[in-house]
Amino acid sequence: MKNSGNDIFARAEKINEGIQKAIRKMIEREAALNGNLVIGDEHGFKTVPAKDVLRELNEEAAKKA
Structure with a gap:
């Protein structure tokens, strides 16, 4: 089973979010x-x-929002 670059990137993003x-x-x-x-x-x-x-x-989050 091959993983495309997009699949790997999506998984890495989910890991980073966690x-x-x-x-x-x-x-x-x-x-x-x-x-x-x-x-x-x-x-x-x-x-x-x-x-x-x-x-x-919290200050950084407020700036981004």
């Missing part, structure tokens, strides 16, 4: 518990309040 939903749910749960998240980038790792991350996500 991952994004899971990450948001984790952030929302940690924010509700006044928890922190460990964020890493090219400069290293740092601990950030989940409420701050959630606020930024």
Whole structure:
């Protein structure tokens, strides 16, 4: 059974959407518990309040809408 490029792309998009939903749910749960998240980038790792991350996500979503 061969998969076309479009099928693979559609599956990858669905996987990505599922991952994004899971990450948001984790952030929302940690924010509700006044928890922190460990964020890493090219400069290293740092601990950030989940409420701050959630606020930024909501601001970005509002800009896109």
